[in-house]
Amino acid sequence: MTSPHAFWVAGRRATGADSFDVTNPYDGRLVGTVSVPTDAQVEEAVAAAHAVRDAFAATPAHVRAAALDHVVRRLGERTEEIAQLISAENGKPIKWARGEVGRAVSVFRFAAEEARRFNGGEAQRLDTDLGGTGRLGLVRRFPRGAVLGIAPFNFPLNLSAHKVAPAIAVGAPIILKPAPATPISSLILGELLAETDLPAGSWSVLTVPNDKMPALVQDERLPVISFTGSGPVGYAIMDSVPRKHCTLELGGNGAAVVLSDYASDEDLDWAATRIATFSNYQGGQSCISVQRVIADASVYDRLVPKIVAAVEALVTGDPADATTDVGPLVSEDAAKRVESWVAEAVDAGAELLTGGKRDGATYAPTVLAGLPDEVQLACEEVFGPVMSLQRVDGEAEAFAAVNSSKYGLQAGVFTHDLQAAFRAHRALEVGGVIIGDVPSYRADQMPYGGAKQSGVGREGVRYAMDDYTYERVLVLTGLAL
Secondary structure, three states, X not given: OXXXXXXXXXXXXXXXXXXXXXXXXXXXXXXXXXXXXXXXXXXXXXXXHHHHHHHHHXXXXXXXXXXXXXXXXXXXXXXXXXXXXXXXXXXXOHHHHHHHHHHHHHHHHHHHHHHHHOOOOEEEEOOOOHHHOXXXXXXXXXXOOOEEEEOOOOOOOHHHHHHHHHHHHHOOOEEEEOOOOOOHHHHHHHHHHHOOOOOOOOEEEOOOOHHHHHHHHHOOOOOEEEEEOOHHHHHHHHHHOOOOEEEEEOOOOOEEEEOOOOOOHHHHHHHXXXXXXXXXXXXXXXXXXXXXXXEEHHHHHHHHHHHHHHHHOOOEOOOOOOOXXXXXXXXXXXXXXXXXXXXXXXXXXXXXXXXXXXXXXXXXXXXXXXXOOOOHHHHOOOOOOEEEXXXXXXXXXXXXXXXXXXXXXXXXXXXXXXXXXXXHHHHOOOOEEEEOOOOOXXXXXXXXXXXXXXXXXXXXXXXXXXHOEEEEEEEEOOOOO
């Protein structure tokens, strides 16, 4: 019997009195046992983060950048090991898990680069009015305080990286709370941080259960909260702490629009392949996976069979197999929920074109047409391998269909028309518009976040660094400008 995985309190490895098991959602095997912090250990971590906040903010940029560079190197060296772990605890096909580690490497590399150039200060002449004669303003950014980073299960390493790396880059202490279903890859991130010279107390990784989260959220010593997860939980957090600074990356109902000019066989083959892949990658458990396909009537009838064929060509099975495209959902309960939503849609009149079957935690990639407006699949984020197809007449109707959702994370628009691309950018109520591809594209350095009920604030390393800090102006007087 191996000992439980330790958590990290103020940079120190620790174990508690209790533990829980992490199991593989595909076959139910034990992946590992994880120790749970006691209340006293959680208090130690929070107190340490609060105590070190001024000293960490004053840490030289080269110290923070060197620590981030170290994580870049060590993640690269341990890529296969960590990818296998992500696949085991999450059920993610190994090829996608390897990609996730590669993205986390990029996040820490971007953070190391930004740490070296961040906060150089912006000088502003104030003598534009008589009262400002001889005055110069110097604007710099300073950390708001310690950060509580709450990470989800679907990208357990990379979305933890998006909390941790920007915090270290700006000198903000961070307490990372990983998802209980997938904590082990975050704990390995702690191993790598422990190899650096970062100050004690500047980071902790606490595997606390979800019912302990409200106390952390309420703690006044953690003035910044960065949360990725469901809308109801995210907005409940923000509503409970209205005076804190919250960044919420919440759900989506990702739409892929295919306009009339995207009409050649080559165009439609590309669109169908991308739509099929990114409706179902990660088991559909991505906030920007394709859930809705909105196609102009002039291309709809040619596009639909191509999408169905591309979906049916995906390999569903063991996530440890390098040929597998679609693995299980995070749990059997999650798959049962998806199953019930599809059944509701079919009972209400939707046409099932392919899929619609569940095997344990695995749900077959599914395509529906004629989805009634009132069913959950039309209104909510399915977070599973399911898409619906909708025929529209013209660009205006397509964009209106995208905007009909209460969510607004990202949208994809397949068009060659540059003017249409700019019209989409103006019209679509989303945080990102991807032209010539699916809404699932994300580069980890770009601003990422949503409109409407998809959240507030932005991730993407430099943008998260801005979120974790605030502007403070220094006015110098009596200067010969």
